[in-house]
Amino acid sequence: GAGVSQTPSNKVTEKGKYVELRCDPISGHTALYWYRQSLGQGPEFLIYFQGTGAADDSGLPNDRFFAVRPEGSVSTLKIQRTERGDSAVYLCASSAGGTQYFGPGTRLTVL
Amino acid sequence: KNEVEQSPQNLTAQEGEFITINCSYSVGISALHWLQQHPGGGIVSLFMLSSGKKKHGRLIATINIQEKHSSLHITASHPRDSAVYICAVGGRDDKIIFGKGTRLHILP
Numbered sequence: 232g233a234g235v236s237q238t239p240s241n242k243v244t245e246k247g248k249y250v251e252l253r254c255d256p257i258s259g260h261t262a263l264y265w266y267r268q269s270l271g272q273g274p275e276f277l278i279y280f281q282g283t284g285a286a287d288d289s290g291l292p293n294d295r296f297f298a299v300r301p302e303g304s305v306s307t308l309k310i311q312r313t314e315r316g317d318s319a320v321y322l323c324a325s326s327a328g329g330t331q332y333f334g335p336g337t338r339l340t341v342l
Numbered sequence: 343k344n345e346v347e348q349s350p351q352n353l354t355a356q357e358g359e360f361i362t363i364n365c366s367y368s369v370g371i372s373a374l375h376w377l378q379q380h381p382g383g384g385i386v387s388l389f390m391l392s393s394g395k396k397k398h399g400r401l402i403a404t405i406n407i408q409e410k411h412s413s414l415h416i417t418a419s420h421p422r423d424s425a426v427y428i429c430a431v432g433g434r435d436d437k438i439i440f441g442k443g444t445r446l447h448i449l450p
Binding site: 290 | 375377390428430432437438440441
């Protein structure tokens with residue numbers, strides 16, 4: 232594909248529900264990053280994958296958040312028991328080392 | 343104190359004006375990024391630099407490693423330049439720390 236894609240572009244859910252956000256990185260990029268951007272803030276790091284493994288998950292806010300990348304390509308960010316404070320734009324980026332290329336983001340709204 | 347500070351937070355200017363956005367950081371970095379974010383959240387990488395100066399069209403980015411400071415300049419600004427411009431720094435692990443962004447509005 233031409234760039235990083237993320238689905239869905241928008242997700243509205245109710246408090247307490249489970250959501251999955253998907254990221255398709257640029258083909259061949261071994262590094263994949265998830266960021267979260269709350270209203271009025273710059274994006275904040277959540278987790279970084281190198282290949283299939285999470286090299287750094289120090290940014291995940293709590294154990295309701297989990298991410299996987301089972302085949303070293305597509306990644307899914309999973310949020311359990313969503314809370315209103317989880318509402319944000321979730322950004323994914325991929326890299327071959329150096330420049331990170333960002334996806335368009337998924338806007339999550341928890342009602 | 344934020345590790346990446348940008349100024350100004352908001353900037354409104356007339357079409358044609360020369361624009362400068364500043365970024366200061368307090369951590370050791372491997373590279374500094376300037377990003378452009380349009381309404382809806384999508385981010386485009388404008389520059390990645392670790393020293394000196396880069397130019398792309400009407401955009402110029404400079405960095406002073408000793409002073410831990412970078413500037414993004416836009417010459418002959420145009421309404422289509424209206425966006426949020428984000429400064430971000432990458433550490434040795436490539437984990438990026440973002441500034442809060444500068445919201446630029448260019449009036450026709």
